[in-house]
Amino acid sequence: MPAPNLLFIVADQFRAMCLEPGGDPVSTPFLDAMASDGVSLTNAVSSYPVCSPHRAMMMSGQYPEANGVTHNVNSETAEWGVGLRPDAPSWAAVLRDAGYNTGYIGKWHLEAPVPEDAIHGAGPLEDGRYWDAWSPPDRRHGFDYWYSYGCCDEHLTPHYWTSNAARHQRSNVTGWSAAHETDVAIEFLKQASGKGSNGADPTPFALAVSWNPPHQPFDQLPPDYDTSYASLAPEVLLNRPNVELHTDVGREAAAIAPLYYAAVTAIDAQVGRLLQTLDELGLAQDTLVIFTSDHGQQMGSHGLLYKNVPYEESMRIPFVLRWSGRLEASAAENAGISSIDIAPTILGLLGRGADVPSAMAGRDLSPALLARGEPARMGDAAGSHGAPSSLYFYYPRNKGDVDIRGLRTATGKIIARFNAQDGLSTAVYDLVNDPFELHNIADPHMVRAMARELAAALAAAGQTWTGAAALAALAEPAETNMGVQA
Template sequence: MAKTPNLLFIVADQFRAMCVELGGDAVSTPFLDAMASDGVSLANAVSNYPVCSPHRAMMMSGQYPSFNGVTYNVNSETAEWGVGLRPDAPSWAGVLRDAGYNTGYIGKWHLEAPVSEDAIHGRGPLEDGRYWDAYSPLDRRHGFDFWYSYGCCDDHLSPHYWTGDAARHQRVDVTGWSAAHETDMAIDFLHRAAGANRAPFALAVSWNPPHQPFDQLPDGHDASYAAMSPAELLTRPNVELDSTIGREAATIAPLYYAAVSAIDTQVGRLMQTLDELNLTADTLVIFTSDHGQQMGSHELLYKNVPFEESMRIPFILKWPGKLRRDPAMAGSVGLCSVDIAPTLLGLLGYGGQVPSEMQGADVSGALLQGGTNDAGQDAPPSYSALYFYYPRDETEHHVRGLRTATDKFIARFNERDGLSTTLYDLAVDPFELVSVSDPERIRIHAVALQTKLAHASQTWPGEAALAALAEGR
């Protein structure tokens, strides 16, 4: 009888897809390149809401923000609105634990709403008075039994963790680069999991770098990027190198790339450990991120915007002999935040046990050799991913959008300004330099967005205005 497969699920915060693409960013990632060469790298993996907490909540629960409760980044300011992954939200880890898996989570979580005690025992308030770090009680870990984690703390060189059943005041403080330490802990977990007659494991490793602060790098990091010119560092034509933002991006890029290279080294350590423990053949390994980073594109530095640099994420899978290694498939199959949970379950043979509350699509049928998953499903007939942005106050816009492999349509609405839209033809304009102005094409995409939102049981304040546009009124 075939062995029950293991899962090693790796997330690196703010690691954009361009870092691991041929012709992409000028950064060296030999271990991820090897992983992609031996496996599958999806060209159309995107974040529905490219900022940490909302994506992570969708990734875990397979539900859109209005269902899982995480409509904003989780911190003390948003906690008063009830933002935090709902205790009753489904999770892929819960399904696997119930199926007998040894589940573990290491690193950044950022799905727990902080309470006042977290301001004392966690990272503490920032200059603006908000605090982001939070302890996760035992009954709010969504299916993970082994726990070595924290909420949100950007001290890469002095991280801290809560582990096992330790109380809120019993955190573990560490000196050293967080990603390397978390990899040490993951390697320890793998050694324990490799024993004879052990249960299959599902381990999530969540690194905070290459997220800022960009200058908090490990000893011995690759400093060669500092010798590169801005034009060599920032090759995308939607970056204005001579602008204030462009110059700041050129200052950030060598540090960001150094962190990316250092993350790649940690991937190599994990892959080597799987080989040494004879776990490679039986382990599905996935490397991904929660969102990307603009790094000067469209005169922006960070994320939480509907541009490709923020929305697109790496999604690299390796599982010897199990995956359909077809370049056409890798280039056409789409996957977004809400699809990750059901797809993980489908890949591991639990497609028939995907909780009914999950709203994402299981695309494992397109990824596995044999063409269908155990629920008899192949890839969805067409790929489209919703985009979300929830405003923080009345001055901001409610934003919804729809990205396909060839087009991106974004609709913005508030009561003051009404509805405005932007349409990009990604096939001819991959850097989103020119908005399409054809009224009929815009109307057709308005219909598609309206239909997708309805199918996902989503309402929003711009609904009536979008309906009028879709009807040509």
């Protein structure tokens, strides 16, 4: 039997609610069919719901301090050394070393920009920062075919660096970026499907396709985008009860929503094109397809529009797998995945579990996902509130900013904020009875129990944190706390 192929698809800022029954009022027929034919994980979580940190964990299987990406990568954070470390492991490097034909198409956003990137990339923004960057061939972490860029939010006039292009040799394109990148991906698949001259099976491939939409600018849409969402009332567009429609943020979210949903539907169409190509080329049977995102978007929930916050709208991401006859349907409810688990799980699914680098901290959840598999070991972050679970990270941007850690389980969540001036504060939510996180639990016994779980999960993961001592004090038994206060 030939080695299985991989098509790994990422859509930036595509929140999980877009694919849920009773969720966002958006049409996604191809992704719905993909989920129906495969598995859609209801507990897929972005551990650091902003672009670069999640992508770094997704590629390396390492936590932020280990892989070097503790913040979004731009020229400001590059001064702190933020960028995926050259020696970080990656699932792509493992597959390339196993003989795979590896390719990356689209947004990367893991390379720290250098001054030359301000000239040859997208250029500085109004605040002087620049985000786009060319990635040298020895910093592509296992991808041989390269059609990519760092970070540029120009959906209708994108640009790319190809495999052998130097920094000053970018290719400029006119057209909607996701459609163009799908065109390139289809050509890659056609080339990869060809038989060798001796009639041997083709080399297995692992292709990552990374679309920037539905990330803003929301009005940069393909010419045939779905305009029907504009006719929906705000309360239909934004149906989550944690959105206050009659506020400035609520009104802005209602204006954004029709465009965001139009981009989601257009992205769904690109998924359909890729799946159809696999079918036409006879590759569907032997190709694992994964669709996911780096984070979601608040869209007015909790008075916020975007991401990088520990609410469900930002943290929860789609994770849809299709692989004919090889996936366990019950995994949709019983298994979950967090950012660091993606890399080892990909390797496990493709039969390379023995090759997972020891430097990867994530869990290989493939046993729970494969048909006739055994239940996954939840490992370092499992707690009494139910597995699967995921740590949450937010690193301070300056000395006055908060340093945040959290733990999300299938049934509950604790978020702990700390800085030297204000000390420790916590928010605890019951995700079963309060899925929209409207009620911060104040019961000291519940807070203490969740604080113990977070402290244990951080310790098991080998994570240091500035608020660790304060969290440990909070997690102590009540009588100990009372004695200290006295």
